[in-house]
Amino acid sequence: MTAAEAAAAKQYTTDLAKRLKEVLRDKRLPRTAATREYGLLMKQADRDTLLQGRKPQDVLKESVEAFRALWTPNSSSDMEAEEDKPLLQSVDRLNFAMGLLVRRDACSETRSKRLRHYPALVELCFTLNMHELYLDVLTEDTFFSRPLYFIDSIIEGFTLLIWAVSDLATVFQGSSGESNDINDDPAPSTRSIMIDFAVRRMAPRLWECLWDNRQHLKAHRLHDHYYVLEDHEGAGEPVEFLLCAYAILVISSCNTFDFVLGTKYLHLLFDFLISPHVTWSSGSLDHILPVHKLLSMLRERFFEDDRILQDAVVSAAILQGVGADDFISSFNRKLRHRPAALVIGDDLFVHEEFLLSESLHPYIFKHGVHRTFYECVQSLHRSDEAVNEKLVAIQKFHSLTAELVNGIISALKEGHSDIEIFLSGEDFMRGCSLEFEFLCETKCRFLTDPAYSCTNRESQALRTQRSAIDILVEENQNLVRFIGTLQRDSAHLPAIRTFLEAARGAARAIWWPTHRALLSARNDMAAEHGPTEIDALAEVWIVLAVALGLNPKKEPMKYEKLANQRCSWRLCPYHSVNVDESVKLKACQGCGKVRYCGRVCQRMDWSGGHKQQCRIAK
Known part of the structure; x- marks a missing residue:
């Protein structure tokens, strides 16, 4: 790095720190808004302030060591998101270092180039014991009583790691559709250990912890979270993306589907699905499709020929877990209040795999x-x-x-x-x-x-x-x-x-x-x-x-x-029942033999065949 570049980087860091101080001391901003702005500013500065000519791998090592040195399990949860709090800064730097290496780019060419570095990256993460570090922090007793900003940051970093492992599994099992010519493949035993930890050993502990603390997670409104995937995507719920990342990992890993059934993953998934504030990325299917695919695979492999197992899963995850009334009423509410095409497109795909279980029939009828x-x-x-x-x-x-x-x-x-x-x-x-x-x-x-x-x-x-x-x-x-x-x-x-x-x-x-x-x-x-x-x-x-x-x-x-008391267009709700007193039927001005409750029905019936009939009638 030249002297001019170093001076520019130092000035950038100084300006950033000044802006962060202004944001965090601005009494007009609610604390959640301040921490969210803090996160956005730090994201803008990740490459400039962290790299400064160094390799991302070196920055990652440094960030892990700094966070591990500052993290104290079961310590006081009364921390505040201020710029002079080293722990908050260290988790930011750790996530940003991960983010520099793990990018969910839509461009296939960029993703292909990035995947070439994944074997070494994931092996480095496991060498640094990051998987155990994240899991220890996330399952620590006082973790969910800490500030939301800190909780979101840890879940974000853990999600990045899961995404990296899932991409690695996809590449080396030939299911990505990309050229499998990566030369730095870690030893098969190492790769097996990575996937085994992520899918098998991690899952029971992780989802049990998140399930037990779901009320802490759902106590916040969507805009309380600072978490931002990309500038154009807006805020989101971190656990939502963790659920989706894990679905991708299971799909890309062979013979791991049965482990999902032995965890609280489905419990938490259904619990978030029925939450009114969880919109699944504002209707985008990018993150709901992996979940749907996973549920579809579970159904094909376990439930189509084994209704007893399906009923057992429904009983555990829905009847005894999230509650059948809440699950069914949430689905009914979405059917009633959202555009039909959108409901058919995402929520229904997820619900349908378990909605048809016979044990839910009474609740379907009730609601x-x-x-x-x-x-x-x-x-x-x-x-x-x-x-x-x-x-x-x-x-x-x-x-x-x-x-x-x-x-x-x-x-x-x-x-x-x-x-x-x-x-x-x-x-x-x-x-x-x-x-x-x-x-x-x-x-x-x-x-x-x-x-x-x-x-x-x-x-x-x-x-x-x-x-x-x-x-x-x-x-x-x-x-x-x-x-x-x-x-x-x-x-x-x-x-x-x-x-x-x-x-x-x-x-x-x-x-x-x-x-x-x-x-x-x-x-x-x-x-x-x-x-x-x-x-x-x-x-x-x-x-x-x-x-x-x-x-x-x-x-x-x-x-x-x-x-004479009904709308003539056969797809109108008033075609099969008498209209309300507040609705006035108007006869067709052409033939006078048919009646409609409004212009929409008249236009639809006209293009649907009445145009020819009306000419004959006249």
């Missing part, structure tokens, strides 16, 4: 999750979202319906006369109607829209959509046949009788509009395409009416009497 889910999917179906977004929503909704129906079937097989049913007949019928209309519209689009035409060059995504639609058509036919089986074999049971009566009442209001849509689509498609799956849907819909005691020939006349 009205199925009905809320129906309203959410219906809202999405009314939107301009792409077919694939709507298909995903319908699939998730169908999975919930099918699981609740399977619960009824299982109860009947046990032969009890006092069975409990956790799905109302009305909700069942509304769900079937929505799915049938979606399938009808989508099938028509696949047959008529050139963008969805079946060609030899169609994309894999389109083939996947077609396959998913075909499966849904078949499964919905099975759901409708289920009603006939109930009517024939179990209608004498009180719970089944109540279910069927509610389904029959709902069918009187919604059966004919759905059947009319099916008939219209079938007639439109028949001339050019011949028999299609729409024919099968229309036929099984008639079977449903007969099973519920409806007369398919008389239903149109009964329905028309109610039509």
